[in-house]
Amino acid sequence: MYDNEQVLTAFRIYSQLSRDGEADSESMRQYTANDVIRGLVDQFAQEVDCIVIPAGEKLYLVPEAATSPFHIKNATLKKEYLSAKAKNIDVYMMYLAILVLFGQFYDSYHSQEPTRDFITLENWLECIDMRIQALKEHGTEKLQALDAEYEYNWSQLVEKWDAIDDLRESSRQQDGRTNSRLGFLSLVQNFLIQQGLVHDLGNQELALTEKAKTIVQRYYMDTQYNRGILDFLASLEKREEGN
Template identity: 55%
Template sequence: MQYNNEKIMKAFKLYLILSAKGYAGKDELRLYIADDTIRALVEQFAKEADCTIFSAGDNIYMIPLSKDSVFHVSNDTIKKEYLTSKAVNLDIYLMYLSIIVLIGEFYDSYSSTEPTRDFITMSDWLESINERIESLKEHKEEELKTLDKEYDYNWSAMAKKWSDMDEIKETAKKQDARTVSRVSFLIQVKNFLIKNELVSDIGNNEIELTEKAMIIVQRYYMEYDYNREILDFMYNLDNKEESES
């Protein structure tokens, strides 16, 4: 198909904006929706970079679909910009685990395709992670090692690191991302999610999912076989305990 040069340049300009910021505003969204040719070109550019395009609210977004995408956020970037100076890759896995649990709280343990709650408190999020970690620890050591290999996640190390976080400070009245505790770790994860427009802080230590987050979860997150295996494992832990009791 032959494309008009002017439309190619407009599409490429929009792609450059998305590449630089990850999103674009109302004017760009209007152009993307109104012109089929420009939309097709932008989506083609994004596909070549292993990314996808979608709109949410007044914005248009571009997100990577795999770790191989040049737009995938590296572990080093996450550690440098969102975690403490002493953070290691295990902290990133704990961050991912925390996000899995958070989304599960909104989607009824991944049994629903629509959110079943409007918001969650930080304390409820923390308690839910504690429950998942305790469920993990119910596995025997050898079984955990097998699961580590099966899912390419160091579940046993994550459970130990979470358990070793300073519980004494959990009840401190004032905590921030620099405090060494589970609460402070969740503050770091929350800040990461806010920065990436995935949750909104609505006050009273409560957060809600953004429209962007809901679209990502519904269209992409639950579709990947690898993610489904992780989710099935995490949310079958309670069933395992019930069957053994």
């Protein structure tokens, strides 16, 4: 039988996690110090297809599956974080941008610890463009085969990237209203900041949070979750460097 106080403490921690997506340092202390409380909180999280991640001085509730009520649906991403006319391909482009961003901190997904402190928006954009250019070299038929293999719309991503107006890339004042690649990255940046995954250091420089580092180490390196996409992106980087 569980002690009543332990159950109440665990439920208070879970309630804070479900309400805010994170829990404070006191909750973190109780969670890590007491096996019973930790087990109960983890059970509550599992019931909604989530996992509890300690990172830094906080706890975070992270959805493990699309069936979780805490999973952000594509419709929500388009409505709240992207432009009014956003389509599913914009969401795919957002995912690609995030994967590339994380990869630049982890030596193309092969290191367990970050290998850099920050990245600039310009460098982030260049890294995405480098992979898109490498994708183009595969040709239409090969891209369509890759679409099926990885369940990812690589061919449409190439078309989308080319369609974004890059005539105003020299402007440093980029936001979601600017129909440009930097404008798009500004939208993705805002999403990452709101989700507590990056810090804005100013001067168009971004750094990963402890939450992001923990998620990358536990999930992004695992082929069970990334379906080999990270290795494929890394191969694109090597392909481009070899030219």
